[in-house]
Amino acid sequence: MYTLTGVSKTFRARGSTVTAVRDLNLSIADGEWLAIQGRTGSGKSTLLQLLGGMDRPSTGTVNLDGQDLATMSEKQLTEIRAARVGFVFQMFNLIPTLSAIENVEAALVPLRTPAVQRRERAAAALAAVGLADRAGHLPSELSGGQQQRVGIARALVKEPSVLLADEPTGNLDVDTRDEILTLLEQIWTANQLTLVLVTHDSAVAALAERVAVMHDGKLDITGTRIG
Numbered sequence: 001m002y003t004l005t006g007v008s009k010t011f012r013a014r015g016s017t018v019t020a021v022r023d024l025n026l027s028i029a030d031g032e033w034l035a036i037q038g039r040t041g042s043g044k045s046t047l048l049q050l051l052g053g054m055d056r057p058s059t060g061t062v063n064l065d066g067q068d069l070a071t072m073s074e075k076q077l078t079e080i081r082a083a084r085v086g087f088v089f090q091m092f093n094l095i096p097t098l099s100a101i102e103n104v105e106a107a108l109v110p111l112r113t114p115a116v117q118r119r120e121r122a123a124a125a126l127a128a129v130g131l132a133d134r135a136g137h138l139p140s141e142l143s144g145g146q147q148q149r150v151g152i153a154r155a156l157v158k159e160p161s162v163l164l165a166d167e168p169t170g171n172l173d174v175d176t177r178d179e180i181l182t183l184l185e186q187i188w189t190a191n192q193l194t195l196v197l198v199t200h201d202s203a204v205a206a207l208a209e210r211v212a213v214m215h216d217g218k219l220d221i222t223g224t225r226i227g
């Protein structure tokens with residue numbers, strides 16, 4: 001489980017200082033589905049980066065199962081990201097020159113999984129997202145929804161305990177959005193994942209167990225949905 005205490009994140013760029021996250025306190029239970037809403041620039045992506053150990057807070061602690069990500073070395077953070085946290089992105093972030101199955105396998109390279117097992121696990125992950133018949137296709141040969149399925153398979157293949165999704169349906173039409181949400185819901189239920197999903201879309205947030213709203217770096221956990 002996550003416990004964030006007094007977390008702030010300040011960026012200094014081009015002579016000015018921006019506080020993206022301000023004095024934030026938040027607990028996320030194991031297996032919870034939390035949606036984070038908020039206007040553009042309110043700090044949602046920054047919060048997700050802090051949860052995933054992709055960045056460290058300027059002040060405060062980001063505790064994941066008793067370990068503070070804020071004080072970990074880069075090597076320790078890399079290990080946490082590789083083994084425990086899956087990421088799903090709005091723009092899919094697939095490697096264009098690799099096939100679907102190679103993109104999924106790539107997630108297992110940092111874990112030093114032997115090549116034969118990598119291939120088997122990647123094939124199983126692609127099958128789990130309904131893409132067994134597209135394993136050899138390049139991203140450019142897949143629809144947006146199919147590319148996001150590959151992105152989800154890549155996040156899941158390492159069997160993470162946490163899935164962090166930043167606007168995972170933001171680049172998809174409404175029907176495809178609903179297919180991807182159904183898939184995420186199935187995966188969340190089947191794998192008992194902790195799912196934190198950033199979205200502008202109230203229809204997406206409505207599926208979550210709890211909704212937190214960010215305003216100018218502050219988090220309001222009233223369960224209120226906006227949009």
Ligand SMILES: Nc1ncnc2c1ncn2[C@@H]1O[C@H](COP(=O)(O)OP(=O)(O)OP(=O)(O)O)[C@@H](O)[C@H]1O
Nearest residue numbers: 011012013018020039040041042043044045046047
């Ligand atoms: N690396 C950075 N350097 C400087 N400022 C940054 C950096 N990353 C984010 N910011 C600033 O922090 C604030 C919060 O940004 P963030 O991307 O977290 O917002 P967001 O709510 O995710 O926005 P969006 O919905 O548009 O993605 C913004 O004012 C942004 O300009």
